[in-house]
Amino acid sequence: MDKQIINSKTVAQKILSYLRQEITLPELVDWAENVMMEGDFEEKNYQKLKNSVSRLGVADVKAFGLSWEDCQECNYSGVLPQRPQYRDIRL
Numbered sequence: 001m002d003k004q005i006i007n008s009k010t011v012a013q014k015i016l017s018y019l020r021q022e023i024t025l026p027e028l029v030d031w032a033e034n035v036m037m038e039g040d041f042e043e044k045n046y047q048k049l050k051n052s053v054s055r056l057g058v059a060d061v062k063a064f065g066l067s068w069e070d071c072q073e074c075n076y077s078g079v080l081p082q083r084p085q086y087r088d089i090r091l
Helices: 008-019 025-038 043-057 068-073
Strands: none
Touching (some): 008 025, 008 043
């Protein structure tokens, strides 16, 4: 089976799913951990994507947490809003 190429839209979709409460924080963290171990990051934004996904992978650790600002840092394709109006966003 081919590995999924992780790009900015992939990361944004996961963050939006979490913000919309379609997935739980443990599910988001599990996805990020799996991507870090087995995913292939798009070369164009490799370091930014890897940093963002690794940050999501520790979002369940109290010392790290996950804030709105963290989600905005992951916004490379411009799909996340500046204010939390994420329920109306369609990818």
